[in-house]
Structure formats: structure tokens, C-alpha cells
Amino acid sequence: MFEWFRRRSRKGKPAAVLGQRETIVEANRYDLADLAPNTVSYLGQVAYFELAVFETLSRAVSESPTLASKEGLSAVAGDALAKHHGIVAELRKLKVDPALAMEPFAASIDRFKELTRGNDWLETLVSVYITGGFLDDFFQRIVGALPKALASRVQQLIEPDREAAIIVEQLQAAIDADPRVASRLALFGRRLLGDAILLARNAIAGSGDRAHDEARMEPVFTDLIAAHSRRMDALGFTA
Amino acid sequence: MFEWFRRRSRKGKPAAVLGQRETIVEANRYDLADLAPNTVSYLGQVAYFELAVFETLSRAVSESPTLASKEGLSAVAGDALAKHHGIVAELRKLKVDPALAMEPFAASIDRFKELTRGNDWLETLVSVYITGGFLDDFFQRIVGALPKALASRVQQLIEPDREAAIIVEQLQAAIDADPRVASRLALFGRRLLGDAILLARNAIAGSGDRAHDEARMEPVFTDLIAAHSRRMDALGFTA
Incomplete structure (x- = not known):
């Protein structure tokens, strides 16, 4: 089990969270140049993923x-579609065929999508909110390895989390209407963290020295998990 | 059967069609003020429909x-989503709840969607291309009854048809790879015209005098069917 799975328990902090980042994450404070994927892979x-x-x-x-x-x-x-098309436009600027660039990641992301789809509409919403938020956050934090512009x-x-409030509102309404769904959704939300971490971990190129990689990635995952806890808090769930 | 079902047979004209309109349709040349739906219904x-x-x-x-x-x-x-959101924004400007404005049309459009969905991926593409093109064209032609701005x-x-070339390209590739699919898809394309006309006809408020309404709408449907034929031509299909 990776170090970043053993996160500190964080609780209770009321969620003054979503859409309220004053600044874009400072990706450059993580030194990941040798671990982050190259530009086209990224x-x-x-x-x-956005697709x-x-x-x-x-x-x-x-x-x-x-x-x-x-x-x-x-x-x-x-x-989500705008994110996808924005990234595709960047690939085209680099004269890279988007389909070829996406291809190596299609199987693992398709599997992830199946694993995390949820058994009903509410679970699907929880999944998009939790795993979409986590992985956007992850990709944003490792962006420092790309050319600066x-x-x-x-x-x-x-x-x-740009549109997360819409999802939170739907989930909150469902929980208000039937408080019994909360514990099921909270459990599902906790389960999703593991899947999201695994997908993120696979995105890291790795130096070949696992202990070294873990130590280098730990600050990133600590921050990611803190943000995950805030997402759970926003639904009244314990992370 | 309405007059506009008995269209003239149009054939053979090679398709110099899609995305090549020099000008936006002159909606005002149809005088439909008493037949077109009111602004909120429209x-x-x-x-x-765009959703x-x-x-x-x-x-x-x-x-x-x-x-x-x-x-x-x-x-x-x-x-399609941008069209939906653009119209929703217009409803919001009018202080109309988009869900309430859409509600009266949900059942008939859902039924239309089921009727026209097609049995496989290729038929779905034909359907979106043919019915989406037809109905966008229809809605655009009756727009003259709205406030001018x-x-x-x-x-x-x-x-x-703004993005129709992408669909045509996919269909053309499938037909090139297996020419036998062409006749099945052409048949499906012809069937779709009837469904599209019915949905359009239901969008007309009607004056109560059916013969009068038919006469008034005939020029619109003549133009719509001509555009439909050009869409079919672009796939090498006879309309």
C-alpha cells in the first residue's frame, strides 16, 4: 500500500470549498519533472479522461x-466536453493526432469508468463529483512539468469543481428527500477515492525507484486527499 | 395526408450542400405570424429538441x-449542447424557467427520439444528420414570428448542418468499407423524413382551418424537403 493511502483523518471542517479557490494551484511547488508524463502523454x-x-x-x-x-x-x-476539446486543440497545435495521443490510455480509463459508474443515477453523480474533481485536481497539480505557456x-x-455546485445541489436535494441514501452514497464516495488514486498513480511515469517515487509524490497526494475530504464535507459526508 | 408530403421527386443534383449556405435563411419571407408558436413555446x-x-x-x-x-x-x-444552452440563456433573459418552458414538449420529443433512434450506430448517425438537420432548418425558417433581435x-x-460534414464523413467511410449498408441506411433516411415532418407539423400552432394552414405552410415544407434531398444526396442517397 502506498504511503499516501495512510492519510490523516480530517473531519468536521465545514466546507467553504467549491469554486472558492482564490488562486489556481501552484503546480510548480511540486518538483516532479522526472516523474510527470511527457507533454503528449499528459x-x-x-x-x-475528460471525454x-x-x-x-x-x-x-x-x-x-x-x-x-x-x-x-x-x-x-x-x-467536461469543453475541457476535452480544449486539450484536443492543444494536441492539434502540436501537430499531434488526438486519437493517437489518447489511444494508450483508452483501455485503463474505460476500465476506470466502468468500475466507478455507480449503480444508479445518484451514485453516478457522486462518482463524477468525487473522481472527476480528484483527477482534474491531480492533473492540474502535475502540470508544472509542461512547457510554461x-x-x-x-x-x-x-x-x-467549476460546475460542482450543480451536482452538490442535486445530491443534497436527494439526501434531504430521503436521508437514508446518505450513508450508502458516503460509502460509495469513500470507495471511489481508492480508484481515483490508482488511476492517478498510473499516470506517473515513475523513476524505477518506488520508494523514491512515493516520497516525491506524497505531498501531491496529501493535498489531493485534503481536497477530496472537502468535497465529501460539502455533502455532509465523512471522508 | 398533407400536401407537403407529395413532394416533387428531385434527383441527381450533386451535393454542393452542407455548410455552404451563403446567407442565413430569410425567415421573413414566410408570413406565418398567426401559425408560428409564441416565443416561450418556440x-x-x-x-x-436540441437537448x-x-x-x-x-x-x-x-x-x-x-x-x-x-x-x-x-x-x-x-x-447541439451549445444550441440548447444558447436557447436556455434566451429563456432566462425572459425570466422564464427553462424547465417549465420545455415541459409541454418533453413527451412528444422523447417519443420522437425513441422512434428515430435507429438500430445501430450508423442508423443513429443518419438520424441525427437527417432529422436534426431538418428540424433545425424548420425552426430557423419559422423564426420570423419572434421579436426581431x-x-x-x-x-x-x-x-x-454546421457540423454535418463530420457525420457525413463517418457515414461515407462506413459505406465505402461495406457498400451493402448504403441501401439500408438510405431506406432509413427516407423513413425519417415522415417522422421529422410530423414533429414539425405539431410545432405549428394552427389557425383551426386546416386547409388554410396547409396552404400557408406549403412553401416552408417545400424548401425543407429540398434541403432534406440535398442532405440525402450528400450521402449518395436518393431522397
Whole structure:
């Protein structure tokens, strides 16, 4: 088990969280130049990940119980699609075929999508919120290894939790209507963290020295898990 | 059977069609002020129709056989979603709840979506191309009954066939790879025209005098069917 799984228990802090970052994460404070994927690999997997989030959200749009939630989620789906298209545009600027850049990551991200899809509409929303937030956050934090101007554009583009309030609102309404769903969704949310961490870990190129890599990545994962806890808090869940 | 079903047979004209309109349709040359739906009804049904097109396209994105087609169709889905969100923004400007405006049209458009979804990925693409093109074209042609500034914004927003080349390319590749699919898809394309006309006809408020309404709408449907034939031509199909 990696060091970053043994996170400190964080509780109770009321969530003054989402959409309230004053500044974009300082990706450069992590020194990951030798661990982060190269530019094309980075863009390829972010592009495919955002497309997968979009697909999951589209399904949630179709399964929405009300027109208002359908409308709201379609905006969230549009945000994921805009992230995907923004990254694809960066690949095209580099004269890289987006499909070729995404290809190496398609199988593992498809598997991740299946693993985390959830058994019903509410679980799907929890999944998109928790894993989408975590991985956008992760990709944003390792962006420092990209060329500087590109890094800055990508960081703006994939800002995590931009539309999270819409999802939180839907989940909160469902929990208010039937408080019994809360514990099931909280459990599911906790389970998702492991899947999200594994996908992130696979995105790291690795130096060949596992202990060294763990030590280098630990500050990143500590921050990611803290942000995850704030996402759980926003739903009234213990992380 | 309505007059506009008995269209003239049009054939053979090679398709110099899509994305090549020099000018936006002159909606004002149809005098439909007493037949077109009122502003909120118009916007509500266009918004819901574009959301339905988006949902169908999202499914096609998920079912895409290659990453390149997935990527291409995601752009088409994004265009449908942008149309939806653009119309929703117009409803909000009018202080109308988009969900309430869409509600009266949800059942008939959901039924239409089911009827026209097609039995496989290729039929779904034909459907989106043919029915989406037809109905965008229809909504654009009756826009003249809206307040002038709004009409002009809506007309830009719902321009038909903006991303059709992507779909045509996918279908053409499939037909080239297996020419036997062409006749099945052509048949399906012809069937779709009837469904699209019915949905359009239901969007007309009607004066109560059916013969009068038919006569008034005939020029619109003549133009719509001509555009439909050009869409079919672009695939090498006889309309």
C-alpha cells in the first residue's frame, strides 16, 4: 500500500470549498519533472479522461429524473466536453493526432469508468463529483512539468469543481428527500477515492525507484486527499 | 395526408450542400405570424429538441468504433449542447424557467427520439444528420414570428448542418468499407423524413382551418424537403 493511502483523518471542517479557490494551484511547488508524463502523454490522457467524464455525465443527463436536473447536468457535461476539446486543440497545435495521443490510455480509463459508474443515477453523480474533481485536481497539480505557456493554459482549462455546485445541489436535494441514501452514497464516495488514486498513480511515469517515487509524490497526494475530504464535507459526508 | 408530403421527386443534383449556405435563411419571407408558436413555446421546444439531439449524439459518442470518430462526434454533440444552452440563456433573459418552458414538449420529443433512434450506430448517425438537420432548418425558417433581435440571435444559434460534414464523413467511410449498408441506411433516411415532418407539423400552432394552414405552410415544407434531398444526396442517397 502506498504511503499516501495512510492519510490523516480530517473531519468536521465545514466546507467553504467549491469554486472558492482564490488562486489556481501552484503546480510548480511540486518538483516532479522526472516523474510527470511527457507533454503528449499528459495531454492524451487528460483529453481521454475528460471525454470519459463527459460520457458518464451524458448518461446522467439522459437519466435525470426532472427537466431541471437534466438542464443543470447538461451544463456540467458541457464543461467536461469543453475541457476535452480544449486539450484536443492543444494536441492539434502540436501537430499531434488526438486519437493517437489518447489511444494508450483508452483501455485503463474505460476500465476506470466502468468500475466507478455507480449503480444508479445518484451514485453516478457522486462518482463524477468525487473522481472527476480528484483527477482534474491531480492533473492540474502535475502540470508544472509542461512547457510554461502550455501549463498555464491547461491549468485554467481543467480547473476542478467549476460546475460542482450543480451536482452538490442535486445530491443534497436527494439526501434531504430521503436521508437514508446518505450513508450508502458516503460509502460509495469513500470507495471511489481508492480508484481515483490508482488511476492517478498510473499516470506517473515513475523513476524505477518506488520508494523514491512515493516520497516525491506524497505531498501531491496529501493535498489531493485534503481536497477530496472537502468535497465529501460539502455533502455532509465523512471522508 | 398533407400536401407537403407529395413532394416533387428531385434527383441527381450533386451535393454542393452542407455548410455552404451563403446567407442565413430569410425567415421573413414566410408570413406565418398567426401559425408560428409564441416565443416561450418556440424557445421551449427548440431547447428541448436540441437537448434530445445532444443525448442521441452522446450515445453515439459512447458507441463510436474508433477514437477518431468518438472525438469527431463529441464536437457535433458539443454543437447541439451549445444550441440548447444558447436557447436556455434566451429563456432566462425572459425570466422564464427553462424547465417549465420545455415541459409541454418533453413527451412528444422523447417519443420522437425513441422512434428515430435507429438500430445501430450508423442508423443513429443518419438520424441525427437527417432529422436534426431538418428540424433545425424548420425552426430557423419559422423564426420570423419572434421579436426581431431575438429572431436574429436564434437564427445564428441554430444554424443547421454546421457540423454535418463530420457525420457525413463517418457515414461515407462506413459505406465505402461495406457498400451493402448504403441501401439500408438510405431506406432509413427516407423513413425519417415522415417522422421529422410530423414533429414539425405539431410545432405549428394552427389557425383551426386546416386547409388554410396547409396552404400557408406549403412553401416552408417545400424548401425543407429540398434541403432534406440535398442532405440525402450528400450521402449518395436518393431522397
